[in-house]
Amino acid sequence: MRTVQGAALDGLRARVRALAARRRPEHAGRTPSGGRTAPADRGPAMPGPEAPGRRTPVKESSRYAVLAPPPDRVRGATARAALTGVGGLLRGLTRPRPGGVRTSAAALRALRARRGDAPALVRTRSGQTFLVLLDPQDLHRFYAEPVSLLAAAAPDECRGPGAEEPADAGCSRGDLRAEQRQVGAEVLASDRPVHPSCGRFLAALAEEARHLTAPAGATSARTAAAHLDLARARHAVQRAARRIVLGDAAAADEELTGWLTQLRAEGRSPRGGRGRAARSAHDKVRARIEEYADRAADDTLLGRAARHADPEGTLDPVGQAQHWLRAMDAVPDTLLRTLLLLGAHPAEQDLAAAEAAAEAAAGADRGELPRLRACVRESLRLYPVVPDLIRVTRAETEWRGVRYPAGTSLLVPAAFHQRDPERVPAAHVFVPGRWKNPGADQDIRMAPFSHGGGRCPGDQLGLMATAALCAEVLRGHRVARTRPVLDPVGPLPATLDPQGIRLTLTRR
16 A cells, blocks of 8 residues: 555656756757757647636646656656646646635646546645545545544644634634534524524614615715625624624724734734734733623623633633624625626526515514525635635545545645536536525535534524625615626636625615
């Protein structure tokens, strides 16, 4: 049985031979006087990683290289050509920020075509290695493994819950971590589509949604069009998030949000957010949330968390409240993308608006919105908040007959699997109806909220909040014009930067 060390050594030898082969003709072509003779014909160039048919354009770069050669090891010129070709396939893998990885769908499709469905071990130019899982069958195991075997962060990177990392970042502390996660799931009501505190939450969302649709300037609200962009969406969602987590008294606390933004920026810096400024902001955030905790109502998330707290510190309500506020940062991006997609699909928009109007008339069964939730899920399938999932093994594991040591980083390119045209029908098209199929939420290829023990416990609350905001917009307004303009029948772009989204809302 091959080991990863043996495979790596074979790959290193093959690359050395390939490098030597490329350099020999250059030296052979030099004359004794230092000049050059006519270059020798080296044969046709290796073709690029092209996929048949239309595909979404992607940005390419060369930050990754193959660490292990293909399983069918070959010798001589064939081995050099194979290694060079596979190395070129990975030019689409990029690392945009510390701790983050972005993968190119074109590169992964080409890699799978050459290597089959077996996991591929790749290495970044900076020396990081990732075992990329390309087969949905491997995803079943990835999501089923316990956190004691697959952790979301390497053991030596566990710094304890603090301002710079989410409370559920994956640094396991045995039974205590499991109990914390269970209590958090109860506070968030992860097993219920409509939260027990939906009355307060939906009221807050409805009131703050007025910031999304208010016309600019002094023009009459009855006749003027509203323009919605990311800044507006963030302002409305942050106000609603503070009311949901902390209470109505925190609605206008922009200072708290500023400190959280500072911590987020520090956390993305190479220093990892451990500087004096980050510690100061962390202390200010905790002190401010503790003030709200003293008077938090029972139907806020902070109030519900306080009821679960105990003297042993099983759950830190203040730390959890901070994490929930940061988690709500993903809502504005998803909200804008969902409304943009509905603006490009007028029939879907009309059906969603009809559902929103019917729910408002019903009154009692508020918060369900199955059609709008399907639209939000489809938006997250096309543009997931976390496009690549990374776990680190805590013990030696075996994948497809190859043993890998503890500390191996496993990478699941979730965005690639969710938009894989070979396995997902209409992969690059907005089709919310796919989420109405029985078992769609358990489809291992679709992981907008992950699966298994690593599933996001706030998925139902996030869906409820985003769908409710969409409903508030669509009840009285229509998405009339959008930027960018999307093709309603052609393949959608691979990425949609929310910073560039502009929506024009007109009165219905």
